[in-house]
Structure formats: structure tokens, C-alpha cells
Amino acid sequence: MNADAVIDRATAQRDRILCAARRCFIDHGFHAASMASIAEVADMSAGLIYRYFDSKNAIILAIIERQLADKRADIAELQPGTDFAQGVRDLVARWRSGDVRTMNPTLLLEMSALASRDPQIAAALCEADRVTRSDFATWLVQRAASSGVKIDADAAQTRAFALQCLIEGLAVRIVREPGMSDHMLADMLAMNLPVVIG
Amino acid sequence: MNADAVIDRATAQRDRILCAARRCFIDHGFHAASMASIAEVADMSAGLIYRYFDSKNAIILAIIERQLADKRADIAELQPGTDFAQGVRDLVARWRSGDVRTMNPTLLLEMSALASRDPQIAAALCEADRVTRSDFATWLVQRAASSGVKIDADAAQTRAFALQCLIEGLAVRIVREPGMSDHMLADMLAMNLPVVIG
Amino acid sequence: MNADAVIDRATAQRDRILCAARRCFIDHGFHAASMASIAEVADMSAGLIYRYFDSKNAIILAIIERQLADKRADIAELQPGTDFAQGVRDLVARWRSGDVRTMNPTLLLEMSALASRDPQIAAALCEADRVTRSDFATWLVQRAASSGVKIDADAAQTRAFALQCLIEGLAVRIVREPGMSDHMLADMLAMNLPVVIG
Amino acid sequence: MNADAVIDRATAQRDRILCAARRCFIDHGFHAASMASIAEVADMSAGLIYRYFDSKNAIILAIIERQLADKRADIAELQPGTDFAQGVRDLVARWRSGDVRTMNPTLLLEMSALASRDPQIAAALCEADRVTRSDFATWLVQRAASSGVKIDADAAQTRAFALQCLIEGLAVRIVREPGMSDHMLADMLAMNLPVVIG
DNA sequence: AATGAATGAGCCTTCATTCAT
DNA sequence: TATGAATGAAGGCTCATTCAT
Numbered sequence: 146m147n148a149d150a151v152i153d154r155a156t157a158q159r160d161r162i163l164c165a166a167r168r169c170f171i172d173h174g175f176h177a178a179s180m181a182s183i184a185e186v187a188d189m190s191a192g193l194i195y196r197y198f199d200s201k202n203a204i205i206l207a208i209i210e211r212q213l214a215d216k217r218a219d220i221a222e223l224q225p226g227t228d229f230a231q232g233v234r235d236l237v238a239r240w241r242s243g244d245v246r247t248m249n250p251t252l253l254l255e256m257s258a259l260a261s262r263d264p265q266i267a268a269a270l271c272e273a274d275r276v277t278r279s280d281f282a283t284w285l286v287q288r289a290a291s292s293g294v295k296i297d298a299d300a301a302q303t304r305a306f307a308l309q310c311l312i313e314g315l316a317v318r319i320v321r322e323p324g325m326s327d328h329m330l331a332d333m334l335a336m337n338l339p340v341v342i343g
Numbered sequence: 344m345n346a347d348a349v350i351d352r353a354t355a356q357r358d359r360i361l362c363a364a365r366r367c368f369i370d371h372g373f374h375a376a377s378m379a380s381i382a383e384v385a386d387m388s389a390g391l392i393y394r395y396f397d398s399k400n401a402i403i404l405a406i407i408e409r410q411l412a413d414k415r416a417d418i419a420e421l422q423p424g425t426d427f428a429q430g431v432r433d434l435v436a437r438w439r440s441g442d443v444r445t446m447n448p449t450l451l452l453e454m455s456a457l458a459s460r461d462p463q464i465a466a467a468l469c470e471a472d473r474v475t476r477s478d479f480a481t482w483l484v485q486r487a488a489s490s491g492v493k494i495d496a497d498a499a500q501t502r503a504f505a506l507q508c509l510i511e512g513l514a515v516r517i518v519r520e521p522g523m524s525d526h527m528l529a530d531m532l533a534m535n536l537p538v539v540i541g
Numbered sequence: 542m543n544a545d546a547v548i549d550r551a552t553a554q555r556d557r558i559l560c561a562a563r564r565c566f567i568d569h570g571f572h573a574a575s576m577a578s579i580a581e582v583a584d585m586s587a588g589l590i591y592r593y594f595d596s597k598n599a600i601i602l603a604i605i606e607r608q609l610a611d612k613r614a615d616i617a618e619l620q621p622g623t624d625f626a627q628g629v630r631d632l633v634a635r636w637r638s639g640d641v642r643t644m645n646p647t648l649l650l651e652m653s654a655l656a657s658r659d660p661q662i663a664a665a666l667c668e669a670d671r672v673t674r675s676d677f678a679t680w681l682v683q684r685a686a687s688s689g690v691k692i693d694a695d696a697a698q699t700r701a702f703a704l705q706c707l708i709e710g711l712a713v714r715i716v717r718e719p720g721m722s723d724h725m726l727a728d729m730l731a732m733n734l735p736v737v738i739g
Numbered sequence: 740m741n742a743d744a745v746i747d748r749a750t751a752q753r754d755r756i757l758c759a760a761r762r763c764f765i766d767h768g769f770h771a772a773s774m775a776s777i778a779e780v781a782d783m784s785a786g787l788i789y790r791y792f793d794s795k796n797a798i799i800l801a802i803i804e805r806q807l808a809d810k811r812a813d814i815a816e817l818q819p820g821t822d823f824a825q826g827v828r829d830l831v832a833r834w835r836s837g838d839v840r841t842m843n844p845t846l847l848l849e850m851s852a853l854a855s856r857d858p859q860i861a862a863a864l865c866e867a868d869r870v871t872r873s874d875f876a877t878w879l880v881q882r883a884a885s886s887g888v889k890i891d892a893d894a895a896q897t898r899a900f901a902l903q904c905l906i907e908g909l910a911v912r913i914v915r916e917p918g919m920s921d922h923m924l925a926d927m928l929a930m931n932l933p934v935v936i937g
Numbered sequence: 938a939a940t941g942a943a944t945g946a947g948c949c950t951t952c953a954t955t956c957a958t
Numbered sequence: 959t960a961t962g963a964a965t966g967a968a969g970g971c972t973c974a975t976t977c978a979t
Contacts, residue, residue, distance in 0.1 A: 174456060176373075181947090191965095192965065192967095200949080201950095254515075262371065271520050299530075307531045310531065313512045313515040317511040317514075318511065329501055332497075576971080588972075591971065597971090647855040654848040656915055658771075667915060702923055706908030709908045711908070713904075725896065737931070773953080786962065787961070940979085943978100944973105944975085949971090951970105954966100956963090958960100
């Protein structure tokens with residue numbers, strides 16, 4: 146049993162816990178999800194969780210951090226030629242299918258609501274949103290430049306902001322009307338995206 | 344003390360409770376808000392609340408229903424000549440000022456998250472969203488007609504849908520970045536609203 | 542149900558809890574005594590205790606405060622002609638009989654041990670000991686004065702200090718050797734008390 | 740690795756554990772001290788402790804036994820010409836300095852309180868106190884004899900008893916009033932010791 | 938109509954102890 | 959011999975809900 150194995154073990158356990166917690170938080174909400182339920186889903190005793198996380202709150206924070214890291218990674222992988230309308234439609238499809246690797250829209254809402262009460266979470270989300278907006282604005286500028294077009298930095302920020310609103314608005318919509326017709330969704334995107342990302 | 348007075352009394356009490364609950368739910372979230380805290384804000388005993396509501400859940404439902412009714416009323420009052428960009432900016436300003444008569448954005452998120460767990464709430468929200476979208480689509484068609492323009496019913500629905508996304512996306516933004524600059528907000532609206540509401 | 546009755550009720554409940562807690566603390570120690578066991582002895586639900594005390598620690602503090610008040614009252618009632626040796630023998634007898642109105646020696650030890658860890662308790666005990674020592678020193682001076690003897694204030698303090706040591710030492714002894722012979726006890730007091738209280 | 744080495748190893752380990760436990764028990768009390776904290780201070784894993792002690796309780800018992808053995812050894816080393824007042828003042832100084840080789844006063848109180856609950860501990864303490872009292876009484880008789888004075892055996896027992904009370908009373912005092920002035924302490928001893936040990 | 942005392946279930950967390958390695 | 963992951967049983971505390979008054 147070498148050091149790597151130990152690290153892997155611990156990492157795997159933390160991951161098991163975070164996945165289980167994510168599932169529970171989505172299913173019952175942060176407050177209603179009990180440590181016992183998380184332990185059950187993670188298939189371990191409740192006490193063991195505390196070997197890997199200081200508290201229930203620490204788990205929430207860890208989940209938030211992981212989501213943010215994933216989001217940044219997604220933006221970093223954006224290609225200049227990406228078909229954005231298709232990308233957003235794919236995102237919605239992943240939301241609907243409950244894909245584990247994608248930010249869950251219900252979790253997004255709950256995390257956001259939490260931010261209005263917990264300063265630590267508020268700071269984390271606010272900073273992360275600023276960063277991802279800048280990341281995306283930079284991408285917009287570069288993509289335009291590669292087409293010989295010059296975009297003002299402020300304008301790029303505003304467009305990135307608009308995209309955040311659009312995507313998060315969609316997330317709310319999907320949660321409130323999961324059966325929303327694909328047709329209307331596509332039409333809406335076709336109408337809005339051009340002014341947002343050109 | 345005639346029957347009307349009794350009804351008024353009961354209605355007033357229910358209202359006191361709902362206002363207090365709204366305040367507590369915004370401040371602490373549905374789950375973290377205790378019946379005791381609601382009773383304290385409503386300036387009555389905890390036990391008395393149960394004379395007017397069956398359970399804490401019933402209060403949540405009542406609040407949701409009231410919010411939906413308010414929203415429909417707002418749409419019904421829309422004038423054909425309304426300046427929409429200004430209207431949305433005013434809405435955001437009311438959000439920020441914590442106006443009591445306006446749907447609170449944090450509450451919006453929490454309610455929406457709740458919908459993904461409680462079928463009753465899900466049905467209520469879904470139906471209400473459909474209705475308000477239709478209300479607004481109708482308004483769009485009529486406004487266009489009064490300008491001699493004919494809008495397709497489907498197109499109107501799509502535009503109403505886009506507006507829902509935009510406003511709810513803004514709500515998420517305001518909760519996550521309360522300090523968001525008015526400037527960027529105005530720019531974003533100036534960019535998006537024309538394609539949405541013409 | 543007037544205000545007095547409410548106050549009486551609350552006071553009676555607090556008393557029930559304190560008595561039960563005292564019993565449990567003596568029987569199992571502060572840490573080992575569970576809120577559940579206290580509730581059972583007090584014949585009420587565990588949750589109800591929290592209507593009258595903020596926490597388990599608050600109960601400990603309340604017990605300490607009550608003991609101190611009792612001790613001061615005892616000193617205040619001292620008569621100039623009191624037979625001290627007899628008084629101390631009576632005290633030991635009450636210790637042995639488990640009299641509820643007398644400071645329990647085991648509790649004395651546990652409270653004292655607690656003081657070396659909890660600053661709040663430490664401060665309370667330290668201050669109380671100073672006060673009761675002064676009370677007793679004053680009594681010594683006055684008793685001597687009434688016999689036409691003048692005692693130096695410092696000397697009186699030292700004698701009061703000695704009496705504290707003697708009585709607390711006896712408490713330790715009684716706890717460790719409950720079967721200690723009355724004879725040796727009386728002899729020891731006859732030997733020591735004269736130099737302490739004259 | 741011969742048998743002696745194995746024994747030494749085991750003894751050393753037991754000692755490490757007992758020292759660590761003593762430290763933890765003094766700092767947090769028997770109950771509040773966790774096996775994990777003892778293991779950490781002893782610089783070993785929690786599980787390993789169970790190779791040397793059956794349970795946490797067994798550790799407590801071992802510590803008590805060791806303290807008793809130490810005390811007897813101290814008495815055995817008493818010289819006829821010892822300056823007792825000085826000796827007691829030194830003892831108090833060691834208490835205050837937290838000397839590791841001296842019975843800690845807080846531990847003394849906690850051990851004593853434990854005796855009123857655990858018959859095994861009660862018996863051990865009671866017997867040990869009787870033995871040390873006899874040891875000391877014998878020393879008193881011999882010292883007197885070496886000065887040509889004859890002391891009655893019962894009287895010697897009573898004096899030894901008085902000394903136990905005095906010292907344990909001092910221990911309580913030191914725990915409850917750590918800042919106690921050296922001056923008053925010396926005065927008190929000067930007043931009491933002569934009648935106790937002559 | 939109104940109070941608030943009372944309950945009981947459940948929550949987060951800790952910890953002595955065991956055991957596979 | 960030694961580790962530390964794992965468990966399960968409490969423990970302190972909160973809270974929605976009920977009910978006698």
C-alpha cells in the first residue's frame with residue numbers, strides 16, 4: 146500500500162461522497178438532504194463522511210467549487226468554430242437527461258439561492274461568474290479577431306453577460322417546465338443567439 | 344360581529360402570516376425558516392398559525408399561489424404603449440430594493456427548485472407559466488395589431504418564452520451578482536429586448 | 542391563569558430540571574450525564590428542557606450559581622455563638638446522608654475540576670470563593686469583637702482560607718473514604734478547628 | 740530481539756500512552772479526552788493503543804494505580820528531619836508549575852469524583868489512602884521517637900488524616916483559585932501545620 | 938380566538954472500538 | 959508491530975405539530 150494508493154483511496158472516497166451528496170441535494174435540496182441519506186447513497190456509514198469533510202457545509206462548498214472548475218474547463222475547450230445554437234441545445238439536452246457531468250439546473254437554482262444567505266458561497270459564486278464571463282468575453286474577442294473583426298472589450302463583456310442570462314434563464318425554464326417543446330426552444334435560440342454571440 | 348367581519352378577520356390573519364412567512368423564507372429559505380420565526384414576525388403564537396394553515400407546506404403553497412396571481416395581474420395591466428426596456432430596468436430596481444410587492448428573486452429560485460421535487464408545486468408553476476406566457480403573447484399580438492402589424496400566434500409564444508428566459512436569467516444574475524453594474528445591465532437589455540419584443 | 546401562575550410554573554419547571562440535573566451529575570458526572578437522562582429523571586421530554594435552559598452548559602452554570610447562593614445564605618445565618626466543631630460534623634453528616642439542600646461533595650469536586658477548563662466556570666467559582674471567604678472573615682472579626690477581642694483583617698482572611706481548605710479537604714476525604722470513622726473525624730476537628738477559628 | 744527487549748518495548752509503549760493520557764485527562768477531563776487525542780499526543784495510531792490497553796477505562800485505572808504507587812514511594816523517601824511547611828509549599832509550587840512527576844490537582848479531583856461511581860476505583864483509592872495514611876503515621880511515630888518523644892498510634896493516625904485533609908483541601912483551593920497569593924498560603928500553613936505535624 | 942407548554946422524531950456530529958492490511 | 963479506515967451507537971439540540979387552557 147504505497148502513498149499513491151492512499152491518495153487514490155482518499156480521492157475516490159471524497160468523490161463517492163460528493164456524487165452521493167449531489168444526488169441528494171438535487172433530490173431533496175441542501176437542507177432537506179440529511180447526512181444519513183448521503184451516507185446511504187454513498188454506501189458508507191454517516192460517521193465516515195467526517196473523515197473526508199469537516200461538515201455538511203464543507204460538502205456544499207466542495208460541490209460548488211467542483212462545478213465552477215468544470216464550467217471553466219468547458220469554456221477553455223471552446224473552439225472558434227463552435228455552433229453555439231447547437232451547443233446550447235445540447236446543454237439543455239444534457240440537463241434533461243440528468244447527465245452527471247453537467248451542472249444540474251436545480252442545483253444551480255439552489256446554490257444561487259444559498260448565495261443570498263451565506264457570504265462565503267456568495268463570494269465564491271460572484272467571483273466565479275466574473276471569471277467565466279471574462280473567459281468567455283476573451284473567447285468572443287479572439288474568435289472575432291480570427292475573422293478579421295475587432296470587438297470592443299466592453300461590448301464583449303456585455304455579450305458574455307447576456308449569454309449568462311440566457312443560459313440561466315433557460316435553466317429556470319427547464320426546471321419549471323421540463324416538458325417544454327424542443328421546437329419552441331430551438332426557435333427562441335434562433336431568435337436570440339445571433340444578437341448575443343453574432 | 345357579523346359574518347363579514349369574521350371573514351375579514353380570518354383573511355387579515357392569513358395575510359399577516361403569509362407576509363411574515365415570505366419575509367422568513369426570503370431571509371432563511373423554506374427549510375431553514377422555522378414556524379417559530381414566522382410566528383414571531385407575524386406577532387402571534389406559533390400554535391395560532393395552525394388555525395389558518397394546515398402545515399408549513401400549506402403556507403409555502405399559498406405563497407406560491409399568491410405570487411402567481413400577482414404576476415397575472417401585472418400582465419393584465421400592461422398598456423400597449425409600455426416602454427419595455429424601462430419596465431424591465433424598473434423591475435430589476437425593485438428586486439434590488441427588496442420591494443415587498445414584487446416577486447423576490449431569491450424566492451423565485453427557491454420556488455423553482457422546489458418544483459423539481461413536489462409534483463403539486465411543479466404542476467402549479469408549469470400551468471401558471473403557460474398561462475402568463477399566453478397572456479403576454481396575446482398582449483404582443485394585440486399591440487402589434489394596434490400598430491397595423493400582424494404577428495403569428497406561434498411567433499408571439501416564442502417571443503413570450505424568450506422574455507421569460509430573459510427575466511428569469513436576470514433574476515439569477517441579480518441574486519448571484521447583486522453589485523452588477525447598471526451600465527452593463529442597460530446595455531444588455533438594449534441589445535436583447537428589441538429582438539424579443541420588437 | 543394569571544402572570545404569577547405562569548412565573549410559578551416556569552420556576553417550578555426550572556427547579557425540576559435543576560434537581561434532576563444535580564442528581565444525574567452526581568451519579569454520572571457532567572459529561573456522562575445525558576440530556577436524555579436528565580429529562581427522564583425530570584419526567585419530561587428532552588426537548589422541553591431547552592425551553593428553560595439554553596444548553597447543557599447553562600444548566601451546569603445554573604447549578605453552580607444556586608450552590609453559591611445557598612452557601613452565602615448559610616454563612617449569613619451564622620450565629621456568634623455557633624459551635625463550629627459540631628457544625629462541621631453536622632455538615633459531614635449531611636454529606637453522607639445525601640441531603641439535597643447541601644452541596645454534594647462529589648459535585649464539589651467535579652465543579653472544581655471543570656473550573657480548570659472552562660473560564661466562565663472558573664471565574665464564577667473564583668469570585669464566589671473570594672466572596673464567601675470575605676463573608677466568613679467578617680463574621681470572624683465581628684464575633685471576636687463581641688468578645689472584646691480585636692482581630693486583624695488579614696489574619697481573619699487567613700483563618701477563613703484555612704477553613705475553606707479544611708472543609709474542602711474533608712469533602713475529598715468523604716468521597717474517597719465514605720466509611721471514615723466518626724471518631725477519627727471528631728478527633729481531627731478537635732485538633733484543627735481551635736487554631737482556625739479560635 | 741530477545742525477550743527482555745520485547746518487554747522493554749511493551750513497557751515503553753505503555754508508558755508513552757499513559758503519559759499522553761495523563762496530559763489529555765488533565766487538559767480535557769476523563770470523558771472529554773478522546774482516544775484520538777491521546778493517540779496524537781502519544782504519537783501513535785489510535786488502534787495501536789488497544790494492543791496495550793483493553794479500553795479507555797483500563798487506561799484510567801492504570802493512571803490511578805501509577806499515581807498511588809508514586810505517592811507511596813514519596814512517603815517512603817521521607818527523611819526524619821524534613822521541613823514540612825517547606826515541603827508543602829514546594830508541593831503547591833509543583834502543582835502550579837504543572838510538574839509532570841507530581842500528582843496533578845485537577846486529576847486528583849477527577850479521580851476522586853470517579854470513585855463515587857466506580858466501585859473498583861473507589862476500592863483502590865480507599866485502600867491506597869489507608870495505606871499511605873498508615874505509612875505516614877508510622878513515619879510520624881518514628882520521627883518523634885528519634886527525638887525521644889512517644890506518640891500514641893491513634894494520635895498519629897489522626898494527624899496523618901489531618902494532613903491528608905489539609906493537602907487535598909489545598910489542591911481544591913489551587914484549582915479553584917490558581918492566583919491565590921503565596922503570602923496567604925504561607926501564613927495558613929504556618930498556622931495549621933504545627934498542630935498537625937508538630 | 939389565542940396561547941405557549943409539551944412532545945417526539947430527526948438532524949448533525951463525535952467517538953470508542955474493531956479489523957483488514 | 960502498526961496503521962487508519964470503517965462502523966454504530968449515542969449525544970446535544972431543533973422544530974413542526976398538538977392540545978389543554
